[in-house]
Amino acid sequence: xxxxxxxxxxxxxxxxxxxxxxxxxxxxxxxxxxxxxxxxxxxxxxxxxxxxxxxxxxxxxxxxxxxxxxxxxxxxxxxxxxxxxxxxxxxxxxxxxxxxxxxxxxxxxxxxxxxxxxxxxxxxxxxxxxxxxxxxxxxxxxxxxxxxxxxxxxxxxxxxxxxxxxxxxxxxxxxxxxxxxxxxxxxxxxxxxxxxxxxxxxxxxxxxxxxxxxxxxxxxxxxxxxxxxxxxxxxxxxxxxxxxxxxxxxxxxxxxxxxxxxxxxxxxxxxxxxxxxxxxxxxxxxxxxxxxxxxxxxxxxxxxxxxxxxxxxxxxxxxxxxxxxxxxxxxxxxxxxxxxxxxxxxxxxxxxxxxxxxxxxxxxxxxxxxxxxxxxxxxxxxxxxxxxxxxxxxxxxxxxxxxxxxxxxxxxxxxxxxxxxxxxxxxxxxxxxxxxxxxxxxxxxxxxxxxxxxxxxxxxxxxxxxxxxxxxxxxxxxxxxxxxxxxxxxxxxxxxxxxxxxxxxxxxxxxxxxxxxxxxxxxxxxxxxxxxxxxxxxxxxxxxxxxxxxxxxxxxxxxxxxxxxxxxxxxxxxxxxxxxxxxxxxxxxxxxxxxxxxxxxxxxxxxxxxx
Numbered sequence: 077x078x079x080x081x082x083x084x085x086x087x088x089x090x091x092x093x094x095x096x097x098x099x100x101x102x103x104x105x106x107x108x109x110x111x112x113x114x115x116x117x118x119x120x121x122x123x124x125x126x127x128x129x130x131x132x133x134x135x136x137x138x139x140x141x142x143x144x145x146x147x148x149x150x151x152x153x154x155x156x157x158x159x160x161x162x163x164x165x166x167x168x169x170x171x172x173x174x175x176x177x178x179x180x181x182x183x184x185x186x187x188x189x190x191x192x193x194x195x196x197x198x199x200x201x202x203x204x205x206x207x208x209x210x211x212x213x214x215x216x217x218x219x220x221x222x223x224x225x226x227x228x229x230x231x232x233x234x235x236x237x238x239x240x241x242x243x244x245x246x247x248x249x250x251x252x253x254x255x256x257x258x259x260x261x262x263x264x265x266x267x268x269x270x271x272x273x274x275x276x277x278x279x280x281x282x283x284x285x286x287x288x289x290x291x292x293x294x295x296x297x298x299x300x301x302x303x304x305x306x307x308x309x310x311x312x313x314x315x316x317x318x319x320x321x322x323x324x325x326x327x328x329x330x331x332x333x334x335x336x337x338x339x340x341x342x343x344x345x346x347x348x349x350x351x352x353x354x355x356x357x358x359x360x361x362x363x364x365x366x367x368x369x370x371x372x373x374x375x376x377x378x379x380x381x382x383x384x385x386x387x388x389x390x391x392x393x394x395x396x397x398x399x400x401x402x403x404x405x406x407x408x409x410x411x412x413x414x415x416x417x418x419x420x421x422x423x424x425x426x427x428x429x430x431x432x433x434x435x436x437x438x439x440x441x442x443x444x445x446x447x448x449x450x451x452x453x454x455x456x457x458x459x460x461x462x463x464x465x466x467x468x469x470x471x472x473x474x475x476x477x478x479x480x481x482x483x484x485x486x487x488x489x490x491x492x493x494x495x496x497x498x499x500x501x502x503x504x505x506x507x508x509x510x511x512x513x514x515x516x517x518x519x520x521x522x523x524x525x526x527x528x529x530x531x532x533x534x535x536x537x538x539x540x541x542x543x544x545x546x547x548x549x550x551x552x553x554x555x556x557x558x559x560x561x562x563x564x565x566x567x568x569x570x571x572x573x574x575x576x577x578x579x580x581x582x583x584x585x586x587x588x589x590x591x592x593x594x595x596x597x598x599x600x601x602x603x604x605x606x607x608x609x610x611x612x613x614x615x616x617x618x619x620x621x622x623x624x625x626x627x628x629x630x631x632x633x634x635x636x637x638x639x640x641x642x643x644x645x646x647x648x649x650x651x652x653x654x655x656x657x658x659x660x661x662x663x664x665x666x667x668x669x670x671x672x673x674x675x676x677x678x679x680x681x682x683x684x685x686x687x
Contacts, residue, residue, distance in 0.1 A: 102341040104364055106132050109310035110337045111368035126186035126197060126262070127160035129309040133317075133333075142332055148181070149320050156184040156199075165264035166255040173250055177204045184316065188308070189261040189273035197309040198278070199316050200258070201238075202249055210249045212241040212286065214278075215315040217300055218308045218658065233637070233659075236297035237315035243289025257282060298323065302659060327384045334372050335393055341365070342400050350407060358407075365404050369397045462491025468503035468555070470513070473520040480527050485534040492528045496548045501591050504558035514562040515675035517555075522678025525552045529685045547588045549686045554595045556679045563675055565635045567628060567683075629663035632676075636666060646671040 102110075106128060134157050137145055145153075155172055162168045169185055176183040182204070188197035201213040215238045248254065258264075261273045261282075283291075298318050300311075318326050342365060350358065373394055379385040462479045466472030476495060480488045509517065532545050560567045636643050647669045648655055654665045670677070 102132070102337045102344070104341075104360065107337055107341045107368060108364055109307040110334055111371060112307065112364070125160070126188075126309055127157070129313055130157035130160055130186065132337075133313060136333055136336065140332070140336075143325075143329055146320075152182070152184045156186055160186055160264070162264070165259040166252060169255040169258070170250060170252055173202055173255075176202075177210070177246065177250065180204055185255075185258065187258045187262050187278075188312075189277055190263045195262075195273070197262070197312055199312045201316070204246070205242075208246065209243050209289070210246050212244060212249065212288070213238045214241070215312045215319070216308075217302050217311045217315055233302050233633075233662075234299040235302055236293060236295075237300055237319050238297050240292045241283065241286060241288035241290075242292060244286045248286050254282075254285060257285065324384055327379065327382070331375060331379055331385060334368075334375065338365070338368055338372060338400070339396070342403075362404055362407065366401060369401050369404075373397050460491075462487065463494035463498065465495050467495050467499050467521070467524065467552075470516055470520060473517070473524065477520065477523055477527070485531045488527060489531040489535050492524060492531070493544050493548050496551050497544075497585070497587065499551070499555075501551070501554070501594065504555055507559060507562055509559065509562055511562060511564055514559040515564075515673070518559050518563055518675045519678045521552050521556050522682050525549060525682040525685050528552075543588065544585075546686075547592060549682070550595060551591065553679075553682045553686055556682055560679060564639065564673075565632065565676060567679060629660070629667045632672075633663045633666050636672065640673060643669070643671045643673070 109129060130153065134150075134153055137143060137150060137153070159165060159169055159172070173183050173185070183202050185200040185202065186197070187200050189195055196218055198218075199215040201215070203211045203213065205211060217235060217237070261277055300315060300318060314330070317329065321329065345361065345365075350361075353361065376385065376390040376394055376397075380387050380390045462476055462483065465476035465479065467476060476492070479491070483491065504517075507514065528548055557567055633644075644666065647666055650669075650671065651665070654662055657665060666672070667680070
C-alpha cells in the first residue's frame, strides 16, 4: 500500500477582501461592520479605519434616493471624511473648527486611539456655546463606556450615544496641541505610528488638557445597545447618526443601508469570482453573508412589529434574502471538507460492523456476590441499590446520592451507569414541575454528574474512553437541558462532539445507540469545530445554539439582567475589569462566573463534564 507524498505547487492565498477592489462596492470588512456586531466577535474582519467607514456612509448618503439628510449635517460628514484623508490632520482640523465656531456651528472630528493589544475608534463633536465656552461630545458605544452611565434595559446593556464635557475654554479646544493629540492617538499624525495608547490617554490626558467644568454622561442622549465586537469605527458613526436623526427615521435608515450593502456585496460576488477564491476566503464569505442575511431577516420582522416598515415591504425584501441564502447554501455545498472521508482509504477497507459488543472496562463488569474481608456487604447488592434509583425523581436522586457515599468507585460507576440507562429518555419532555422543582432536579442531577465523573478517574482502565461514560454524562446533561426552560432559562443540550467522536460513539448497547442518536438530533449547544468551515468555527459553535436565536452567552447575560441583576453586580464587585470588556468577553465572564443561580451553574458544569 503506497501513498503519494509528492508536494503540490502552492497556490498563493488571497483574502476575501482582495476580490472586492472595485471602488464603490461593499467589501467584506465594511459589510461585516454594518451587519456583524451581534455575531462577529473574534472575526478576522474586525477593525476598520475611519476613512473607510466615513467613505462608505458618505457615498451611500450622496447616492441614496430614499434619505435626504439636512444639508448642513451632510456637509459635516463630508468634512470629517476629508479629515481622515488629510496628510495635515491637525492643521486642517484646527482650521475647520475655527471656521465652524466663527459661524456658530459644530464640527465632527474622527478620533480614538491606537492601542495594545487593540485600538478603538470614537467620534468627537465640538459644539460652541453662547457663553463663549464649548462642549465636547464623545460618541462611543465600546471601550470606556463605563464613563457614560451604562444601564440594563429590556435585558440588554445600553448606553447613551455620547457623553459630554462642558464648559471648555475655546482657546483650549482650538489649540494646535489639542488637535495634534487627537491625531497622534488615532494615527493620523505620522509621528505617532508605532506607538500605543489606551482609553486612559483619552479620558485622562485629553481631559486634563481641556479641563472641562463638568462631565455629563449623555443625560439627554438617545440610548443604543453597546458594541459587542470590533466594529467601533461604524458603531460610533451610527451613534452620531442616531443623535442627529429622529428615531423612526434612523431605524428606517439602518434597515435600508443594511439591505443595500448586502445586495451590493452579493451582486459583486459572481460565480466566476467565487470559483477563483481560495477555500479560506470562500469560508469567510459564506459565513459572513449567511449570518448577515439571517440577522437582517430578523431585523425586518422587528421593523414590522414596531411599525417602522410595512409588512409588504418586509415580505418583498425577505423573499430576496431567502434567494441570497439559497444561492449561498448551494455554493456552500460545493466546499469540500477533509472530514467527510478519511484522507487515505486503503483498497479493500470496510467499515466495522455495528453489532452489539460489550466494551465495558473489565474491572466494572457486574461482580459476583462474593463478600470481601473488609466489607461484608455483597458488591452486587450495593451496585443494585444504586442502579435501582429513579433519577427522574427528586426522592430517587436523593437515594442515589446517599447510596453513592457508602460505595467504592467501581460500585458507583456501574450503579450510576445502569440507573441512567434505565431512566426514560422522555421523562422531562413535557414536565409539569414548578420552576423551583425543576431547579432542584437540575442541581441534584449536577451532583450525580460530578460524582460519576470522579468515578471515571478512579477505576481500572481510566486512561481509556469507554462509550458508557460518554452516554451517561450526556444523558444527564440532556435531562438538565429538558428542565432548563421550566427552570427559567432554556439551554440546548450540550452535544460536544470532538475528534474522537467517530471512535468512542460506537456504542455496544443498541439502546444507547438509539438514545444517543435522538439526543444528538435535538436542540443543542454544538461546540464541534468541524460543523462549520470558518477559521473561528470553534468560537462560533460555542456561542450559538442550534434552534435558538442568538448566543447562549449573550442570552444568559440578558437573563441575568432581567432576573438576577444582583448577580451581575456581585460579579463586577469581584472583578471590576469585567465592566470594561467588550460584549462577547463580558458575556463569557458572566456565563462562567460563580455568582449566577446555583441551578444554572449545575447545568453549565454538567455540560463541561461532557468534554
